[in-house]
Amino acid sequence: MDPRRITVIHATEASMAPVADAFDRNWSGAELTQILDDGLSRDRQRQPRLTDNLRRRIHDLAAYAADCGAEAVLFACSAFGEAIDAAARQIPIPVLKPNEAMFRAALDCGNELVLLVTFEPAGPAMAAEFGEMADRAQPSARLTTVYVPGALDALRRGDETTHNSLIADAAGQVSGADAVMLGQFSMACANADCGRATSVPVFTSPDAAVGQLRGLFHGD
Numbered sequence: 442m443d444p445r446r447i448t449v450i451h452a453t454e455a456s457m458a459p460v461a462d463a464f465d466r467n468w469s470g471a472e473l474t475q476i477l478d479d480g481l482s483r484d485r486q487r488q489p490r491l492t493d494n495l496r497r498r499i500h501d502l503a504a505y506a507a508d509c510g511a512e513a514v515l516f517a518c519s520a521f522g523e524a525i526d527a528a529a530r531q532i533p534i535p536v537l538k539p540n541e542a543m544f545r546a547a548l549d550c551g552n553e554l555v556l557l558v559t560f561e562p563a564g565p566a567m568a569a570e571f572g573e574m575a576d577r578a579q580p581s582a583r584l585t586t587v588y589v590p591g592a593l594d595a596l597r598r599g600d601e602t603t604h605n606s607l608i609a610d611a612a613g614q615v616s617g618a619d620a621v622m623l624g625q626f627s628m629a630c631a632n633a634d635c636g637r638a639t640s641v642p643v644f645t646s647p648d649a650a651v652g653q654l655r656g657l658f659h660g661d
Contacts, residue, residue: 551619
């Protein structure tokens with residue numbers, strides 16, 4: 442059987458390497474293709490809510506991936522949940538949001554969960570997505586969202602050390618949580634530092650999402 446072609450769609454270049462690394466670790470046999478529209482994150486940051494233009498662009502990117510032979514699409518951008526849901530209803534292949542699998546894994550750890558984000562508009566969008574899932578699966582769960590300022594700017598400058606340190610500092614200040622989630626794909630490089638800063642489990646979107654995708658095709 443030919444390798445499964447999986448397309449990942451990004452709104453920032455910083456999330457591309459974490460995705461490639463996650464596929465190498467968890468599903469090296471997949472044929473990975475990646476699409477970048479780095480204007481999405483800038484345009485989303487300027488808007489208090491999703492616009493029709495942004496929704497259309499999300500749909501068109503997923504449709505383009507399907508036209509290019511993708512057997513599943515994963516969005517690596519966390520601030521577009523409603524638009525991704527709409528695209529998933531219209532595209533005839535699996536279209537996944539970035540954080541579904543991570544949320545499920547964290548919920549297995551308990552009710553008190555913390556979400557760290559470095560892109561501020563992602564926080565409310567992810568909290569709403571989490572709330573919908575928790576209402577169905579675990580109504581007692583509670584989410585605290587923490588924005589980590591300056592980290593994404595550091596990563597965009599190529600300063601991964603500062604990026605990771607700021608996120609780890611935020612993780613180390615968490616108390617009373619059952620798990621910590623790193624909200625964006627671009628944050629995955631801080632996983633090891635966060636693991637040293639806190640005693641609770643730390644989850645990243647890329648590894649969880651790639652595991653979910655592999656399960657769709659292999660049943661594992």
